[in-house]
Amino acid sequence: MKTRCQWCSDDPIYIDYHDTEWGVPLHDNLRLFEMLILEGAQAGLSWITVLKKRPAYRELFHNFAVEKVAAMTDNELEKILLNPAIIRNRLKVYSARRNAIAALKIIEEYGSLNAYFWSWVDHKPIINHWKNLSEIPSTNELSDRISKDLKKRGLNFVGSTIIYAYLQSTGIVDDHTVDCFVRTEKD
DSSP states (O other): OOOOOTTOOSOHHHHHHHHHTTTSOOOOHHHHHHHHHHHHHHTTSOHHHHHHHHHHHHHHTGGGOHHHHHTOOHHHHHHHHTOTTSOOOHHHHHHHHHHHHHHHHHHHHHSSHHHHHHHTTTTSOEEOOOSSGGGSOSOOHHHHHHHHHHHHTTOOSOOHHHHHHHHHHTTSEEOOOTTOTTOSSOO
């Protein structure tokens, strides 16, 4: 039997996410933007809720093409709010467009979201050596700094806790516990 991080439940969607995505260095700009929006949508909810709704998010938000999300109209966003396949929180839905507009400015400045986010860690993942779930922080100095910078750039739903989860989900920070079979670096 494979040993996984303690947070991973026995739900097949969660297992697949843990085994194939979480903590794996992500460099694809569409997926980096997708995770930014989904992590914000998760605020106050369980991650499994978001994972189960991810296919609908991809469909309704143009597969997270930043330019297309930035161009969404109020009418499109209002229509999305009626769809029970996503988290129907007005602030979260509208933040997707707001964050896409701000992300376009980041892309213009850095060339890509990949260049922006990975520049914070000198383009190398931070690999932690946690023995158990209780050691893993919900924020750190890096997530504080990135959160502050993103807010300054006009993004919302990017608090330090959300950004730390984002860093974990995109593999910028590898927080797989030392006994997890997915772990990048074996101790």
